[in-house]
Amino acid sequence: MKIKYAEMTNHLGSSAVRDILKITQGSDIISLAGGLPAEELFPVEAVREAYNRALAADGSALQYGLTEGYLPLREQIAARLTVQGLPVSAAEMLLTTGSQQAIDLLCKVLLDPGDAVLVEAPTYLAALQVLGTYRADIHVVASDEQGMLPEQLEEQLRLRRPKLLYAVPTFNNPSGATWSRERREQVVELCRKHGVLILEDNPYGEIAFDESPGAYPPTLAAIDRSLGGEPSVAYTGTFSKIVAPALRTGWIAGPRELIGMVAKAKQAADLHSSAIDQRALHELLQRFDLESHIRLISREYQSRMKLLSAELTSRNWEGTHFLEPRGGMFLWLSLAGHINTAELLPLAVRQGVAFVPGEVFYSARPQKNAMRLNFTHTRPELLPLAVQRLEAALTMYAERLPAL
Amino acid sequence: MKIKYAEMTNHLGSSAVRDILKITQGSDIISLAGGLPAEELFPVEAVREAYNRALAADGSALQYGLTEGYLPLREQIAARLTVQGLPVSAAEMLLTTGSQQAIDLLCKVLLDPGDAVLVEAPTYLAALQVLGTYRADIHVVASDEQGMLPEQLEEQLRLRRPKLLYAVPTFNNPSGATWSRERREQVVELCRKHGVLILEDNPYGEIAFDESPGAYPPTLAAIDRSLGGEPSVAYTGTFSKIVAPALRTGWIAGPRELIGMVAKAKQAADLHSSAIDQRALHELLQRFDLESHIRLISREYQSRMKLLSAELTSRNWEGTHFLEPRGGMFLWLSLAGHINTAELLPLAVRQGVAFVPGEVFYSARPQKNAMRLNFTHTRPELLPLAVQRLEAALTMYAERLPAL
Numbered sequence: 034m035k036i037k038y039a040e041m042t043n044h045l046g047s048s049a050v051r052d053i054l055k056i057t058q059g060s061d062i063i064s065l066a067g068g069l070p071a072e073e074l075f076p077v078e079a080v081r082e083a084y085n086r087a088l089a090a091d092g093s094a095l096q097y098g099l100t101e102g103y104l105p106l107r108e109q110i111a112a113r114l115t116v117q118g119l120p121v122s123a124a125e126m127l128l129t130t131g132s133q134q135a136i137d138l139l140c141k142v143l144l145d146p147g148d149a150v151l152v153e154a155p156t157y158l159a160a161l162q163v164l165g166t167y168r169a170d171i172h173v174v175a176s177d178e179q180g181m182l183p184e185q186l187e188e189q190l191r192l193r194r195p196k197l198l199y200a201v202p203t204f205n206n207p208s209g210a211t212w213s214r215e216r217r218e219q220v221v222e223l224c225r226k227h228g229v230l231i232l233e234d235n236p237y238g239e240i241a242f243d244e245s246p247g248a249y250p251p252t253l254a255a256i257d258r259s260l261g262g263e264p265s266v267a268y269t270g271t272f273s274k275i276v277a278p279a280l281r282t283g284w285i286a287g288p289r290e291l292i293g294m295v296a297k298a299k300q301a302a303d304l305h306s307s308a309i310d311q312r313a314l315h316e317l318l319q320r321f322d323l324e325s326h327i328r329l330i331s332r333e334y335q336s337r338m339k340l341l342s343a344e345l346t347s348r349n350w351e352g353t354h355f356l357e358p359r360g361g362m363f364l365w366l367s368l369a370g371h372i373n374t375a376e377l378l379p380l381a382v383r384q385g386v387a388f389v390p391g392e393v394f395y396s397a398r399p400q401k402n403a404m405r406l407n408f409t410h411t412r413p414e415l416l417p418l419a420v421q422r423l424e425a426a427l428t429m430y431a432e433r434l435p436a437l
Numbered sequence: 438m439k440i441k442y443a444e445m446t447n448h449l450g451s452s453a454v455r456d457i458l459k460i461t462q463g464s465d466i467i468s469l470a471g472g473l474p475a476e477e478l479f480p481v482e483a484v485r486e487a488y489n490r491a492l493a494a495d496g497s498a499l500q501y502g503l504t505e506g507y508l509p510l511r512e513q514i515a516a517r518l519t520v521q522g523l524p525v526s527a528a529e530m531l532l533t534t535g536s537q538q539a540i541d542l543l544c545k546v547l548l549d550p551g552d553a554v555l556v557e558a559p560t561y562l563a564a565l566q567v568l569g570t571y572r573a574d575i576h577v578v579a580s581d582e583q584g585m586l587p588e589q590l591e592e593q594l595r596l597r598r599p600k601l602l603y604a605v606p607t608f609n610n611p612s613g614a615t616w617s618r619e620r621r622e623q624v625v626e627l628c629r630k631h632g633v634l635i636l637e638d639n640p641y642g643e644i645a646f647d648e649s650p651g652a653y654p655p656t657l658a659a660i661d662r663s664l665g666g667e668p669s670v671a672y673t674g675t676f677s678k679i680v681a682p683a684l685r686t687g688w689i690a691g692p693r694e695l696i697g698m699v700a701k702a703k704q705a706a707d708l709h710s711s712a713i714d715q716r717a718l719h720e721l722l723q724r725f726d727l728e729s730h731i732r733l734i735s736r737e738y739q740s741r742m743k744l745l746s747a748e749l750t751s752r753n754w755e756g757t758h759f760l761e762p763r764g765g766m767f768l769w770l771s772l773a774g775h776i777n778t779a780e781l782l783p784l785a786v787r788q789g790v791a792f793v794p795g796e797v798f799y800s801a802r803p804q805k806n807a808m809r810l811n812f813t814h815t816r817p818e819l820l821p822l823a824v825q826r827l828e829a830a831l832t833m834y835a836e837r838l839p840a841l
Contacts, residue, residue: 034632034634034667034669034692035632036547036634036692036695037600038546038547038698039545039546039549039552039571040549041545041546041702042546042698042701045698045701046701067501069500069501072495072496072499073495073496075496075500077492077496077498077499080492080499081488081489081492084492085485085488085489088481088485088488089485091476091477091481092476092477092478092481092681093476094481094683095476095479095481095484095681095682095683095684096474096476096479096682096683097471097677097682097683098683129707130534131708133705133706133707133708134706134707137705137706141443141445141570142442142443142445142446142449143441143442143443144443145443145444145445159705159708162704162705163705166545166702166705167443196441225438228438228439230438230440263438265438273501277496277499277500277713278499278500278501279498279499279501279502279711279712279716280499280711281708281710281711281712288440291440294442294446294449297446297449297450298446298570300563300566301541301563301566301567301569301570302541302567302706303533303534303535303537303538303541303685304535304537304685305685306685307534307685307710307711308682308683308685309681309684310711310713310714312683
């Protein structure tokens with residue numbers, strides 16, 4: 034039988050990152066490709082106890098739950114966000130299967146084919162995939178190291194009349210960049226002025242290396258709320274990076290009407306996400322010192338980033354440039370302009386190291402000489418070897434050895 | 438800010454069932470409305486042990502997993518399906534967030550606005566919702582108690598050139614009906630002849646009251662496979678009814694190419710479903726006697742159905758008709774033709790009993806004098822009281838008392 038697919042399937046690329054992960058799985062390749070947290074730091078015992086407590090009572094924990102998610106967990110998340118400067122209530126929030134589903138459902142209720150959406154470049158690959166499946170018209174707003182350029186943003190807002198602006202302004206995936214406070218305020222004000230919703234995707238914001246108070250600017254959502262009136266920022270977060278990804282529990286907070294619409298879409302999509310995982314997270318947050326755990330993993334990730342950074346600096350490859358990220362999980366490495374990292378990758382895999390070529394993080398006009406390096410998943414003792422292998426691949430590339 | 442939504446939101450009704458559930462939650466209303474399993478029969482202790490075992494090893498259980506789902510669980514499901522007469526491999530299967538997500542993702546990759554889909558009437562409400570969100574052109578194939586009528590099906594296949602036929606041929610939600618073997622064979626043959634994919638939704642098939650061998654016909658998927666060649670049936674199942682809904686673990690099995698496309702759509706939708714729940718189910722299936730548990734709950738549900746059936750029969754309301762279902766969770770009650778059950782519902786809620794009005798299970802031309810009664814969630818000792826309250830509501834209705 035010849036199956037006739039929907040038009041959207043022509044816009045469904047497989048994720049280059051996941052394809053690379055499949056190649057490297059189970060091999061002795063050192064993978065700096067995946068956006069994976071360090072497995073050895075997962076609070077396995079605390080999670081196990083949390084499931085035990087969640088399942089200690091009667092069968093009600095195993096019954097169908099609300100589409101919006103387990104209320105006590107939403108209340109805990111709302112309280113944490115409030116402490117972080119974003120005062121929201123449980124009614125303005127919905128729990129999702131990772132923050133990926135929050136991005137998907139928001140785009141589903143907002144975007145018709147051809148609707149314009151503004152993004153940074155480079156930006157989160159799987160958000161570009163979602164925008165592709167809804168056949169959005171993606172436009173890039175130029176940025177510098179401080180964030181989106183306000184003049185460029187205003188021009189695009191006028192020109193494209195977008196329905197949505199999508200951004201990862203804190204410890205960006207893949208670039209590691211963090212927008213300045215001034216740029217954040219300008220972006221929020223411009224979007225409010227033009228009546229354009231912002232989706233602030235913040236999976237990494239709590240993996241912050243600098244522990245001094247006020248080290249980081251407030252979120253776009255917090256700035257937006259502080260201006261009063263109807264919120265114009267939808268904000269997504271997740272437990273994937275600060276507890277563990279397997280529980281697939283993320284959230285979206287935003288205008289109540291929007292959350293209601295997302296809930297209707299979620300009801301048709303899957304009724305609700307795992308209620309037992311939500312109850313376990315609720316139990317975890319009651320007994321486990323999550324804030325200390327976040328400091329622990331952030332310090333360890335910072336130390337790995339410093340190690341990777343020192344290794345890269347000491348190699349002093351010609352034309353290479355990077356900025357140390359102030360948090361998150363990724364370092365964005367620009368090589369000499371003539372190097373195509375997509376062509377470099379097979380050579381690197383032959384040498385036993387993997388990365389993600391920068392080009393996949395662009396909807397158009399990619400930077401071909403960059404790569405994303407993850408520094409959180411690989412054991413620190415292997416990072417020097419990873420860089421050494423990368424150098425061997427660069428040498429092969431320079432010698433124009435044929436790829437496998 | 439005025440949010441501009443996508444066109445699909447005009448087709449997003451909230452579920453009448455969930456709205457009723459919200460009204461009845463926490464009150465002393467006896468709800469025969471929800472499609473909920475009996476909480477007191479959940480194997481809570483076995484589930485708790487399963488999570489303990491899944492979390493007994495290192496942190497790998499908490500890491501990101503495959504979009505297709507945890508391979509050892511897929512292998513176990515494939516083995517169970519093979520024993521049940523449907524020989525499939527793990528590679529022809531994908532794990533989803535309940536079978537609801539399987540329906541959603543399948544429709545997402547197949548349907549463009551205006552594409553024709555054939556359904557039974559009445560049929561599963563949340564499938565109609567999904568079809569609505571993809572703006573499918575829904576057409577009903579007339580049925581009798583044996584299933585879809587072959588002449589009508591062939592006419593619709595010629596006339597509508599549908600992309601998909603959706604059906605719940607075993608212990609239908611809401612009607613409780615089960616198609617005969619002959620009709621199943623005819624439907625599969627006709628769809629193969631016309632090159633139309635079938636989505637066989639089978640969440641209830643294992644809740645079978647008759648334990649004699651060969652009591653039930655094979656699934657459409659099994660019939661289709663036995664004919665050889667490329668499969669033309671996609672088949673969904675779930676652990677929600679046979680273990681517990683909170684784990685939100687369902688699956689779709691079908692042609693390998695189709696499963697690959699669904700996997701790409703799932704990757705953009707949520708990366709993957711809860712991996713820890715999948716690992717816990719894998720552990721559960723290794724140690725827990727699931728087949729005995731299914732017999733236990735099926736016997737209990739049959740006994741509750743018999744009790745409800747006897748109560749309804751003894752009341753002998755004028756013009757009332759129903760068939761005892763041979764499995765599943767629902768009894769479909771037709772009242773006298775002049776009774777509108779949507780208007781009856783508020784009176785029933787005042788009397789302390791809830792049901793789902795039959796009209797919500799139709800895409801068009803609803804049967805307004807029917808209702809869906811769930812017999813699995815309510816404790817059996819309350820069923821006589823539920824029917825008594827229903828009678829009081831019918832008396833109020835007859836006396837044309839004003840609704841609340």
